[in-house]
Amino acid sequence: VDPALLAQAQAKLDNKTKPIGSLGRLEEFARRYAAISGTLEPSTWKKVIFTFAADHGVVAEGVSAFPKEVTVQMVHNFLAGGAGVNVLANHVRAEVLVVDIGVDHDFGDTPGLIGRKIARGTRNLAQGPAMTREEAIAALEVGIELANGCKKEGIAMAGTGEMGIGNTTPSSAIVAAFTGRSVADLTHRGTGINDSALNNKVRVIEQALAVNRPDPADPIDVLAKVGGLEIAGIAGLVLGCAANRIPVVVDGFISTAGALVASELHPAVKEYLFAAHQSVEIGHAVMLERLGADPILDLKMRLGEGTGAALAMGLIEAGVKILKEMATFEEAGVAEGEY
Amino acid sequence: VDPALLAQAQAKLDNKTKPIGSLGRLEEFARRYAAISGTLEPSTWKKVIFTFAADHGVVAEGVSAFPKEVTVQMVHNFLAGGAGVNVLANHVRAEVLVVDIGVDHDFGDTPGLIGRKIARGTRNLAQGPAMTREEAIAALEVGIELANGCKKEGIAMAGTGEMGIGNTTPSSAIVAAFTGRSVADLTHRGTGINDSALNNKVRVIEQALAVNRPDPADPIDVLAKVGGLEIAGIAGLVLGCAANRIPVVVDGFISTAGALVASELHPAVKEYLFAAHQSVEIGHAVMLERLGADPILDLKMRLGEGTGAALAMGLIEAGVKILKEMATFEEAGVAEGEY
Structure with a gap:
């Protein structure tokens, strides 16, 4: 800037x-x-939160407290306006746009859903690459194209959000791959797993890094091997918003994993993003430090979806009104x- | 509760x-x-911020970067809708009510101003009591009556705010009187005084405590001797809101001095208040600790007026909508x- x-x-x-x-x-x-x-x-009138939904093959390893079907169920909840992000986005007068970028379900012609499915979920990253390089790039491009669309529609500010049962696992893997820090220091309870499930999750991520050997100097390699489709979409949105000079508000742990991929690809994006809040996930502070971003809120939240982004957008708008x-x-x- | x-x-x-x-x-x-x-x-629809304005005899000691006339000028700015609290209250759809509880100026019949003047400012607390005990009680009663009025009007949530050049000085004196902590540890730069003015401010507060010897076991004695009229109004508002079961959002340093007086009078009020934010003023954390209150925001703000209360009301309302x-x-x- x-x-x-x-x-x-x-x-x-x-x-x-x-x-x-x-x-x-x-x-x-x-x-x-x-x-x-x-x-x-600057205008703050038109505000949009993109909630990217995708599934994760790694749920087969027992890394989440919730069954995989919840990704599909929550997409319907978003579209019906009943989820946390809907309530908080309404509160700050932002619109929620739900993007199917990789849910393992055929939604057919579901009204309101933005269909940009790249694959029916990732493969199990504990056994091999989560995505091909081509899939990762295609998912990045979805985010970039949505940002280009924002420019055309006169969107003043964009927020990121996500839904994908199991997606704190690739997020921890991504920050571990870029920073080389110990997996145990970067891995937390997600939706609320117990101690033994947490130990298993750490082991699964360590195995994923050992099996895939992602190259931290090649952010797309990291994204493809241990990432997720919604994380790729968010990374693309961040890149696209920066290119279009649209302030982008990055939600919590999973969204920040996407922003981290974007900033490793192009460090200048750091100037275009706002870190919405400090998540309860222990790896989040490490991500934010690497991004050089100071979170706006610390309300001990860990829901994702874009809920923190919504609240932070309200505060950023307050500053602009000043x-x-x-x-x-x-x-x-x-x-x-x-x- | x-x-x-x-x-x-x-x-x-x-x-x-x-x-x-x-x-x-x-x-x-x-x-x-x-x-x-x-x-x-619960409803969150009708939200009000009371901005209590008053003057302070202690400005004669050179404790503020701004001239005393600014209190009057800012009252007109509030009524015209141009101040920070107006912008932020509009943003969260709250109303700002401006109360003259002790400005050293005759406003006559100024439209929109709630005239509840107890005195034309306090006396210089470095030389003797800022107020008589009767004045302090009368100012407390103004706040209590305004809270009773909220109940009648169906106000769902109230916020506190203030304007009074010099009013961080009595606020530091109050927290020093209640806690016995060193004045230097509780005194900061207010609107932005330099190092030598800060040293003078510490000396003035130490002198005020030595001259007046306020009794920490008698909160009204503390309020009268080293407080302010707007601080008393805020203390009364907090007491009145608790009595009427109206959630009350306490702004920054000066407002929290008022809340502290209220909680020393009646500890149960702590259950009815929300601490809006962590102020830059160094004595604020000590006040919040004594109140057992965890501030909602930490945005390095130090303007007062009710600006932090406005932003916090938006977040509290978000929680209620969830x-x-x-x-x-x-x-x-x-x-x-x-x-």
Whole structure:
């Protein structure tokens, strides 16, 4: 982003009727959002959250507390408006768009569902590559094309979300592959597995890394071998939003795995994204550190779907409104401070 | 609040289509809000932020970066809708009500201003008591009466806010009086004073405590001798909201000084309040610890007015909507997890 625009946005904030810098991170959100959007009067009106759904062959290893069928059931719940992300997106006046990028189910012509299925789920990454390189690239392109569509539709801000039973397993594998940190330090309980299931999950991820030997210098290799289709879609969305100058709000652990793949491919995307919240998943802080991103919220959430992104979008929009709507010292006839 | 209602609210949350506890603190907000309101279907529709304005004799000691006239100027800015709290309250669909509880100015018949002036500012607390005991009680009663009015008007949730040049000084004095902690550990830069002004501010507060000898076992003595009229109004609002079972969202440093006075008078109020955010002011964490309150946001804000309360109200409302609007496993036909 253009440093001159960042400085101009901060100068505009400094004329508002408040002590310099007193709105803290709201000012950071406003400044960055303006610089990404390329204007000191950016819109926040049209907001969209993409919830990418996909299945994971690795559930055969017993890594999740929920059965695989829940991915399909939750897609219907999203479309009916009953899920957490629907409630929170409505609250911040954002739209939820549900993308089937790899669910192991034939949805036919389900109204409202964006059908972009690359495969009926990944293969079991504990036994071999989750995807072919071609599948991973195709799934990335889905995200990029959705971001291009946002540009055409005048979407001001995009959020990421996902649904896929088993998808904290590839997310931990991805951050382990890029950082070389121990799997046990990056792997947590997902939807709520017990101690013995957690030990098994760690073992499964260690096996996946040993079997596949993903190359951390080749982010698409990592994505294909130990990733997921929804994670690839999110990585593509992040890349596409950056290319189209659309601020993109990255949800929690799984979404950040996607953002990490995007930033390993193209580090400049870091300037275009906002980290919505600090997830309960223990590997998330390591991802955020590698991204250089400071999470906006810490509400001990671990649901995914885009729920954290929705809440953070509301706060980013609040910052932008400060930039656009607050009175200046001159307009309000208020005396300035002497520091 | 009724522990049975807390348990019923959590049971209702546990039937929603999400892993148990996965919405973290949003579930805490929903549970507490329901228990305070006395229903599992609480309203969040009508939200009000009270911004109490007052002046402080202690500004004669050079404790603020802004001239005293700014209190009056900002009252007009609030009424015109140009201040930070106006923008953020609009964003969360809350109303801002501005209360003159002690500004050193004759506003006459200013439209929109709630005139409840107890005195034209406090006296200089470095030289003697800021208020008489009678003034402090009268200002507390203003807040209590406003809370009673909320009950009559069907206000679902109230927030606190304030404007008063110099008011971080009495706030630090109050927390020092109650905790006995060193003034230097509780005193910060307010609107943005430099190092030498900060040293002077610490000295002024130490002098105020030495001259007045407030009795920490008598919260009204502390409030009268080293407090402020807007702080007293906030303390009264917190007491009145608790008595009327209205969830009350306490803004930053100065507001929390008011909440602290209320909780020292009646510890049960702690169950009825939400701490909006962690302020940059270094004494704030000490106040929150004494209140046993975990702040909702940490956005490095230090503006006051009710700006943090506005943002937190939006998040609390989000939690309540989860309780009310999300589908259950049964409604959505989603399988439950096995933990």
